[in-house]
Amino acid sequence: MWWAVGLVGLPLALFSWWVILQAPSRLDELTRVQGVEVWYESVGPVVFDQPGVTALVKRPPDWQRMQWAPTPLPSFIELGTSVDLPPDAPKMRAWFRIPIPPDLPGAVPHGRQGLLGLRVQGGPWSVWVDGQLIQANLSDWRIQWNVPLRVAIPRGAQEVFLAVPYAQPLGYAVGSLFVGPIDTVDTAWQERGFWYQTLPLLTAGVAMLLMLVSFHLAWVRPQEHLFALLGANALVWSISCLQYAYDVTGQDTLTVWFASAVDSSITWGVVLTCIFVFELLGVRVPRLRAFMLVYAVVSTCLTLPVWGWKVHALMAQQYFNAAAYVVGLAVVGWHVVRRPQPEGIAMWLAMSIQLALGLHTLENLSNQTNPDSFYSFPIGTVVLYLAFMYAMSRRTVAALEMAEHHEGVLRARLAEQEQRLAAQHAQLQQLEVQRSLAHQHDTIMQDLHDRLGSNLTSALLQARTGALDPQETVLLLQDLTDELRHIGKSQADDRRGLNEVLAELRQRVQHRLAHGGIQLVWDVDPALPPLSGKQTAQHLRALLSEAIANAIKHAQATQIRLQAHLKGMEVVVAVTDNGQGFDCDAVDTGRGLPGMQLRAQAMGASLSMQSARGRGTCIELRLPAIP
Amino acid sequence: MRQEPSSKPLTVAIVEDHPEFRAALSQALTHTGALQLLEVCKDLPAGMALVQRECPDVLLVDLGLPSGSGLKLIRSALRRWGRRCTSAVLTVTGNEEHLQTAVAAGAKGYLFKSDRPPDWVRTVQLLAQGQSPLHAPLAQNFLHCLQTAAYREPVDPAGDADDTTRELLMYIAAGYAPAEVAHKQNRTEAQIGQALRALYDRCEERGPDLSRRELELLQLLDKGYPFKQCAELMGVSESTTKTQAARAYEKLGASNLQTALYEARQAGLLA
Numbered sequence: 001m002w003w004a005v006g007l008v009g010l011p012l013a014l015f016s017w018w019v020i021l022q023a024p025s026r027l028d029e030l031t032r033v034q035g036v037e038v039w040y041e042s043v044g045p046v047v048f049d050q051p052g053v054t055a056l057v058k059r060p061p062d063w064q065r066m067q068w069a070p071t072p073l074p075s076f077i078e079l080g081t082s083v084d085l086p087p088d089a090p091k092m093r094a095w096f097r098i099p100i101p102p103d104l105p106g107a108v109p110h111g112r113q114g115l116l117g118l119r120v121q122g123g124p125w126s127v128w129v130d131g132q133l134i135q136a137n138l139s140d141w142r143i144q145w146n147v148p149l150r151v152a153i154p155r156g157a158q159e160v161f162l163a164v165p166y167a168q169p170l171g172y173a174v175g176s177l178f179v180g181p182i183d184t185v186d187t188a189w190q191e192r193g194f195w196y197q198t199l200p201l202l203t204a205g206v207a208m209l210l211m212l213v214s215f216h217l218a219w220v221r222p223q224e225h226l227f228a229l230l231g232a233n234a235l236v237w238s239i240s241c242l243q244y245a246y247d248v249t250g251q252d253t254l255t256v257w258f259a260s261a262v263d264s265s266i267t268w269g270v271v272l273t274c275i276f277v278f279e280l281l282g283v284r285v286p287r288l289r290a291f292m293l294v295y296a297v298v299s300t301c302l303t304l305p306v307w308g309w310k311v312h313a314l315m316a317q318q319y320f321n322a323a324a325y326v327v328g329l330a331v332v333g334w335h336v337v338r339r340p341q342p343e344g345i346a347m348w349l350a351m352s353i354q355l356a357l358g359l360h361t362l363e364n365l366s367n368q369t370n371p372d373s374f375y376s377f378p379i380g381t382v383v384l385y386l387a388f389m390y391a392m393s394r395r396t397v398a399a400l401e402m403a404e405h406h407e408g409v410l411r412a413r414l415a416e417q418e419q420r421l422a423a424q425h426a427q428l429q430q431l432e433v434q435r436s437l438a439h440q441h442d443t444i445m446q447d448l449h450d451r452l453g454s455n456l457t458s459a460l461l462q463a464r465t466g467a468l469d470p471q472e473t474v475l476l477l478q479d480l481t482d483e484l485r486h487i488g489k490s491q492a493d494d495r496r497g498l499n500e501v502l503a504e505l506r507q508r509v510q511h512r513l514a515h516g517g518i519q520l521v522w523d524v525d526p527a528l529p530p531l532s533g534k535q536t537a538q539h540l541r542a543l544l545s546e547a548i549a550n551a552i553k554h555a556q557a558t559q560i561r562l563q564a565h566l567k568g569m570e571v572v573v574a575v576t577d578n579g580q581g582f583d584c585d586a587v588d589t590g591r592g593l594p595g596m597q598l599r600a601q602a603m604g605a606s607l608s609m610q611s612a613r614g615r616g617t618c619i620e621l622r623l624p625a626i627p
Numbered sequence: 628m629r630q631e632p633s634s635k636p637l638t639v640a641i642v643e644d645h646p647e648f649r650a651a652l653s654q655a656l657t658h659t660g661a662l663q664l665l666e667v668c669k670d671l672p673a674g675m676a677l678v679q680r681e682c683p684d685v686l687l688v689d690l691g692l693p694s695g696s697g698l699k700l701i702r703s704a705l706r707r708w709g710r711r712c713t714s715a716v717l718t719v720t721g722n723e724e725h726l727q728t729a730v731a732a733g734a735k736g737y738l739f740k741s742d743r744p745p746d747w748v749r750t751v752q753l754l755a756q757g758q759s760p761l762h763a764p765l766a767q768n769f770l771h772c773l774q775t776a777a778y779r780e781p782v783d784p785a786g787d788a789d790d791t792t793r794e795l796l797m798y799i800a801a802g803y804a805p806a807e808v809a810h811k812q813n814r815t816e817a818q819i820g821q822a823l824r825a826l827y828d829r830c831e832e833r834g835p836d837l838s839r840r841e842l843e844l845l846q847l848l849d850k851g852y853p854f855k856q857c858a859e860l861m862g863v864s865e866s867t868t869k870t871q872a873a874r875a876y877e878k879l880g881a882s883n884l885q886t887a888l889y890e891a892r893q894a895g896l897l898a
Contacts, residue, residue: 001689003788094846115873224655242650457765475798478741481719481740484719484720484740484741485719485721487719499797499800499801500763500764500767501803502801502802503764503800503801503802504763504802505761505802506763506802507762507802522802522804522807524801524802524803526794526797526798526803527797527800528801
């Protein structure tokens with residue numbers, strides 16, 4: 001809020017300092033001209049175009065016909081609200097006889113004297129001394145209405161004549177005149193020039209930069225109307241300020257259009273400022289906005305020079321502008337009262353100040369009633385633009401903060417999600433572990449039942465009947481201990497290699513064989529393919545165990561040979577013993593041969609057996625191999 | 628230590644919690660007179676103390692001790708005595724996963740509890756002679772270990788030695804006994820045993836290779852001394868100790884003192 005007050009107050013304070021303190025004290029160093037006399041010269045049918053005016057300015061008057069009447073300064077004829085300027089309007093020249101105080105005899109000489117006029121409005125002025133034209137602002141008089149008059153007085157001159165041509169209904173205004181040393185006059189003249197010329201030009205430059213930036217932003221982000229509105233405002237103000245910089249003297253048509261554009265730029269400035277502030281503060285008044293735009297368009301069109309109405313309605317247009325501005329200000333004020341925000345208050349203050357200063361300029365300068373008055377409208381615009389900047393920067397900061405806030409919220413949400421995901425992941429992992437544990441448990445229980453359970457049961461039954469001798473007991477227990485090695489294998493049976501199953505088989509039977517004094521000849525291809533089928537490993541194990549058990553129990557062999565080789569698309573596993581053999585036709589079923597056949601079938605294998613009395617036994621299994 | 632014809636009997640230490648088996652094993656090993664039983668411990672702390680104090684030729688360790696894993700003991704022995712002490716695992720099931728972990732920790736063999744006493748003695752003697760046993764399931768694991776190692780460090784570009792070794796492993800995985808493989812490969816049984824020992828060595832995971840000073844510093848830090856005091860005790864500057872500590876952390880794969888001490892304890896570097 002202090003920023004807002006400072007931005008609005010600082011330019012006003014600077015300007016006030018100059019108006020109230022600096023400018024009067026400078027003028028105190030000069031002498032106010034007293035005893036001025038006026039004479040109005042009728043100049044006949046002169047056309048007020050460039051050649052006509054040039055000729056008029058240089059034309060000396062009839063010095064003998066002058067009839068002087070005392071007049072106070074400022075001297076003016078007020079500009080009416082709506083002035084009709086017919087082509088044959090009477091053209092006049094206002095002559096002022098200005099006495100110059102002479103050097104007093106015996107006193108210190110004044111040195112070179114100068115004449116300072118606060119403001120001359122109307123046509124191009126000319127200054128005459130001793131019947132000679134010494135200075136005129138003919139070249140660019142249209143943009144010089146706001147430039148103070150400054151004339152160097154020839155030494156020894158006792159009186160100076162100032163002429164201002166004007167058309168009868170339009171009038172003129174001549175402000176106070178001061179006489180003093182030429183350097184003081186120069187300083188005062190430059191100081192006024194700074195506030196009335198340089199400052200508005202500087203603001204015009206700033207406005208143009210602002211316009212470029214804003215239009216670029218509007219181009220990049222067309223959805224943000226604020227940028228376009230700000231750019232349009234800056235454009236209008238730039239046009240308005242052209243009157244201080246661009247001299248169109250000598251091009252009469254262009255002059256007329258230029259004047260029209262400058263007058264209308266004020267209208268557009270008022271309308272666009274109101275709409276910009278509505279947009280900025282979020283005041284929803286679509287009808288008022290539309291009405292204001294329509295007003296600006298209509299006003300611009302009506303005052304276009306094409307109509308040739310010759311109606312000089314500058315004042316009327318500016319009063320309408322003031323009325324529109326009052327409406328906009330009231331709407332903004334109402335909004336600010338209901339929803340006080342720093343930028344709202346700043347905007348309202350700045351608008352009020354601009355309106356007040358604009359009315360001040362209108363009432364004193366535009367209507368030509370107070371040519372001594374200070375020109376305050378540019379300061380109002382400076383204040384307004386500072387308020388615009390303040391509001392936009394607050395907007396930007398708010399947008400950035402909003403973005404940061406959103407980012408923070410998003411990040412928090414993301415972290416939350418990640419946490420949730422991690423928790424879910426952990427839960428899933430836990431489930432997976434549980435599942436795998438359960439599966440392992442099942443496998444182990446199955447193994448315990450299949451491997452240990454049956455052996456334990458048979459051992460128990462045999463022990464009960466007293467059929468177990470100590471040696472047999474050791475063997476049985478040895479078997480049971482060995483079985484422990486194979487319980488709870490991590491790999492499932494169907495994924496194990498044939499070699500693995502055979503190696504396990506060897507480990508399992510080696511104690512029994514050693515006990516029986518039987519030599520085992522191991523003749524296995526170490527690169528056998530893996531097994532196919534879920535139950536194959538189990539069947540193969542059982543089948544070969546049975547075969548070896550038969551050899552131990554019944555064959556009275558001293559050697560058992562186990563062969564396993566890949567032959568074509570088959571794995572041939574053979575168990576051969578060198579025992580007594582048996583008659584294949586006469587064999588009973590006690591040796592589990594039917595069971596072995598069934599298992600071979602289940603594996604998709606073929607089983608053949610060859611034996612003869614005294615020539616051992618050979619059991620051969622042909623397993624289809626996985627390529 | 629490779630089969631020195633020394634008059635001194637082989638020294639053996641046992642760390643085992645099962646009382647009957649402990650007694651049976653002790654009895655079996657001392658029975659022949661060829662082996663000298665240094666000490667029999669029943670839990671981890673006693674075992675750790677033993678390993679710090681004595682260097683048995685063969686250290687027999689049960690992995691599932693009630694007071695902690697025997698792996699720690701194996702690492703500690705390896706760290707303390709290097710190759711002078713051969714560790715082996717006492718196992719009932721011969722579970723290859725457990726054995727593999729023990730091998731990575733530095734075990735050079737195993738001894739089945741269900742084997743007959745003469746087999747125990749023979750296994751211990753072979754272990755002391757730089758040979759190692761291998762059964763089919765573990766051979767399968769070693770094959771896998773060999774394959775991954777081949778990617779990491781191609782030992783022999785020609786691959787002849789590796790081919791023989793792979794063949795050896797495949798035979799054993801297919802159920803052949805080491806003696807049969809020796810016959811098939813035209814080697815002696817002792818050569819096979821030594822080849823297997825070489826395999827054990829290859830599968831051993833090198834622990835962090837801390838220097839003596841770094842280890843000393845870690846031990847002091849473990850006792851809770853600040854760096855300044857460690858520097859005084861070690862007779863170096865404080866910045867030197869910090870540099871040493873940073874190097875030790877890096878070797879242990881740790882980023883701060885706490886994790887470094889944990890890793891060192893895991894690796895058996897600290898008690």
